[in-house]
Amino acid sequence: MTINEVQNNIIEEFSMFDDWMDKYNLLIDLGKDLPVIDPKYKVKDFLIEGCQSKVWLRPSYDGNLITFTADSDAIITRGIVALLIKVLSTRKPEEILSADLYFIDKIGLRQNLSPTRSNGLLSMVRQMKLYAMAFNAKSK
């Protein structure tokens, strides 16, 4: 599936719920599917610190695809991180770099990504793109 196909699936999944609580319950469930980072990598090098919650993110690159593992100390954040990984993990660097992440807005989680929330999620998207940029440069 392309990045946009995955995004559209997520949007469809969330559109089934009108109630905020149901959306958050879904996020909590999604968090449980997160490919969790090996605890030994939960260190400063992989930490994206926000003032609200912490996110650890680790990339690995096989020369073709970048795969991410991650975790967060807050469960809702972990759910959103799981969504980002669903969309952006196991992708070519150039795919990640050119991705336009519209699903966040569409499912009503924009407030979680605004710079003032500083919960680390915006930094996380930025960090995923930076890793993609670095691996892209390395492979050339």
Place this chain on the structure above:
Amino acid sequence: MKDIAEIRADFPILNRKVYGKPLVYFDNGATTQKPKCVLDAVTEVYESYNGNIHRGVHFLSDMSSEAYEAAREKVRTFINAEKKEEIVFTSGTTGSINGIAFSFGERYIKPGDEIILSCLEHHANIVPWQMMCERKGAVLRVIPINDNGEIILEEYFKLLSSKTRLVSVAQASNALGTLLPLKEIIDAAHSANSPVLIDGAQGIQHGIVDLKTMDCDFYVFSGHKIYGPNGIGVLYGKEKWLSELPPFQGGGDMVDKVTFEKTTYNELPFKFEAGTMNYPGAIGLARALDYVHDIGRDNIASMEKDLLLYATTRLSALKDLILYGRSDRKISTISFLIKDIHQYDTGMILDKMGIAVRTGTHCAQPVMDRYGIDGTVRASLCFYNTKEEIDALCDGIEKVKSMFA
């Protein structure tokens, strides 16, 4: 006296819904809502007599200047300061402390001098002093707190010495709600020949502030935390200090004579008010102080005491709830965590139930470090809140527990 329904009707925003639920506003420590009379006062400035203050010869400028100076007098009586000249308008608590930290540093601080703060301070009463210490080679000393979130006075007395140049502490902790023992702090500092700054950001809205009795040397607060507009604040300083201190900003209105060789400064308080001041804000603040006065500061204190007692009792009875800050002397602010649930998760779900709380470190990271936690959920109440809203918070907490169990 107005009943609670009448009081709530004074604040238009309290009537609104968020996510289809009635708003429960428990983030008063961050900013308070404004009564209609304050909104009207600010609108009236712009609609009827807006003109820059102290400059014009024209009618509107005169009217604005007069209202601005009347606001200064209102602040003076509200905090019972001796002279109008001791009241400087600023942008807020942060602006006031930055100003004093700069001027005081320039005038009095030498390498090795010490400034005493408490562990309960918010960043606005830490960082400006740190910046000044770095510039001047001075040192910060910090009064520790006990497990209840109270400062340990014996430790404070030990920190005071001939090196102490200034003591700067909060009237009340924004993160835990603890009221500090100001009399003991100020008396001891004065015995050690050190002036004291009291950060009233979390104090002035909760009870009577009488500076003649308190006898601090500087007192600062923000307008928006006492039902006034944003962007206006107050710096009170005893005349003997303000007249010795250099200005912290240069510009129009704060000058006497300007030539390219030398500028002489205007008299107090104008020496500290450079450029166009926020006179609509000051006029709005004066209206807010009138409003608080009309409700009655004793009444506000007693309503908030009731709310604090009710909230503490109800929250303490909830399973798996940990309260931080258990002092007997508190403002109506309650910091807590639900066992094994991140404060961010709690805050996000409460928000969707229409309950506004603050989560995180509350710009007071050293307090969180003291307890070895990343942050808390903070419900900061004020007199327009109700017991029914506290019940809604408790229901919300149970909902959070069921979702994250």
